[in-house]
Amino acid sequence: MRASKREQLVDTAMRLFCRDGFQSVGIDRIVAEAGVAKMTLYNHFKSKDELVLAALRRRDELFRNSFSRQVEAAVDTPAGRLAALFDVLHAWINSDDFNGCVFCNAAAEYRDASSPIRALAAEHKRLMLAYIRSLAEQAGAEHPEGLAEHLNLLLEGAISQALTASDLDAAKTAARAARVVLDTLPKQ
Amino acid sequence: MRASKREQLVDTAMRLFCRDGFQSVGIDRIVAEAGVAKMTLYNHFKSKDELVLAALRRRDELFRNSFSRQVEAAVDTPAGRLAALFDVLHAWINSDDFNGCVFCNAAAEYRDASSPIRALAAEHKRLMLAYIRSLAEQAGAEHPEGLAEHLNLLLEGAISQALTASDLDAAKTAARAARVVLDTLPKQ
DNA sequence: AACTATACAGACCCATCCGTCTATTTCAAG
């Protein structure tokens, strides 16, 4: 067996949840597409919510890895990487499988603020901001925290606008806005 | 009869959809809380989706009215009103009934991009941006379109962060970021 | 008073949901 049944389930669930949402995707469909028996799912996870958590944890890992890898492959300088954030965002928004931020979508579907799913979404956003802050510090920004917060809001706003306003150019708009702030960085 | 049955339904549906989401709120609960018979609902609306559309249309009207009224009551000058956007946002985020932007939530729950619900959400975002642009023009901005887009992204980012990252200070963060751009406005 | 449109309560239908149970099969380790 190449991949463990558990991995098959998590990968399939992640893909379906990202594309079609959480409540819209039923257990039966997940096990059918993963090619495993329903009982196998319930041997590995206590409930659908546990599977949702596992899928989101995997998505967080893959997304942040892929995002930072692309940013760092694009440019060498920290300041350039802050600008490249928006290029990577643009590529994502215009890719075939863009369906907004799955963590935002999860927060929209799971309304109980004390849900572990919401906690995981918040943690993902915290880690994304931390990554941007680290780039801002490396770039020698005068106020790295403020710069990171500013860029983070532009990125988050662009993701939101891309989905809700069906604006595929949202990242380009955000990049133009970011230029105003990035111009204050010390010239390398 | 004080309010028409139809209005009771739309108001109740809007309240429940905003608080608990769309798929989570069933027809039975709406008619029960609205105090009308189920057949009355289906005499006024062809389907649940039609009710969702009516509720979102009402929300769009109420929200934009309330938002612009608060902004204009706060300050007199156009430039001041651009800053006041973030104060009104802050008040909303920290109010009891904040559950994110219901149009973003709708886009998250209704994944079919060709759905009329998605079209309505996009229209709401378009109108919000148009309002900000009108303020930017009145404020005499050098590039009103660019300024409006920038502020809009900060506002949208703050709404998203407030919900997903459970960050009740997101509007304050966005206000600090906005200051950088608003300082370029001509002094009155 | 007669008529008409609207609203009523609630049973009903069919589909889907999550989760459980069972009985069978696979397959690697001792």
Added chain:
DNA sequence: CTTGAAATAGACGGATGGGTCTGTATAGTT
């Protein structure tokens, strides 16, 4: 070969979903 854990297919249960149907009651109009 034997044993035992893991996976299988699929039926099943109880709940809930959206939507339909029926028969009755209300209320405003002529």
